[in-house]
Amino acid sequence: xxxxxxxxxxxxxxxxxxxxxxxxxxxxxxxxxxxxxxxxxxxxxxxxxxxxxxxxxxxxxxxxxxxxxxxxxxxxxxxxxxxxxxxxxxxxxxxxxxxxxxxxxxxxxxxxxxxxxxxxxxxxx
Numbered sequence: 431x432x433x434x435x436x437x438x439x440x441x442x443x444x445x446x447x448x449x450x451x452x453x454x455x456x457x458x459x460x461x462x463x464x465x466x467x468x469x470x471x472x473x474x475x476x477x478x479x480x481x482x483x484x485x486x487x488x489x490x491x492x493x494x495x496x497x498x499x500x501x502x503x504x505x506x507x508x509x510x511x512x513x514x515x516x517x518x519x520x521x522x523x524x525x526x527x528x529x530x531x532x533x534x535x536x537x538x539x540x541x542x543x544x545x546x547x548x549x550x551x552x553x554x555x
Contacts, residue, residue: 443545450485451542453477454493458539461497465531475501489547493538496548500534 457478464471478497485491507527514520538548
């Protein structure tokens with residue numbers, strides 16, 4: 431083994447991988463819209479939860495984990511932020527959640543459209 435991971439950007443995708451990619455891009459778009467509208471945040475997360483099983487074994491699988499994780503952690507920290515809003519610090523928490531969510535969605539959609547998994551595998555060579 432050479433220690434290098436294959437570059438999936440130039441490898442043709444199987445129909446199953448194309449389907450997983452399409453569904454994850456749809457979920458990311460819904461999540462990005464949801465940052466501004468709210469309701470699409472839930473639609474994007476539900477879409478990812480429903481379609482995650484179809485992506486098992488593809489390199490798009492961790493994109494679904496990213497969307498679902500971002501959704502649940504975003505909900506948790508948003509509730510904490512709303513509770514703490516009485517002490518002003520909650521607004522800072524809510525702003526942090528908003529920025530963090532945008533970063534994860536933009537990174538995810540950029541990597542998915544480049545046919546890459548969400549998390550880069552560490553390779554020191």
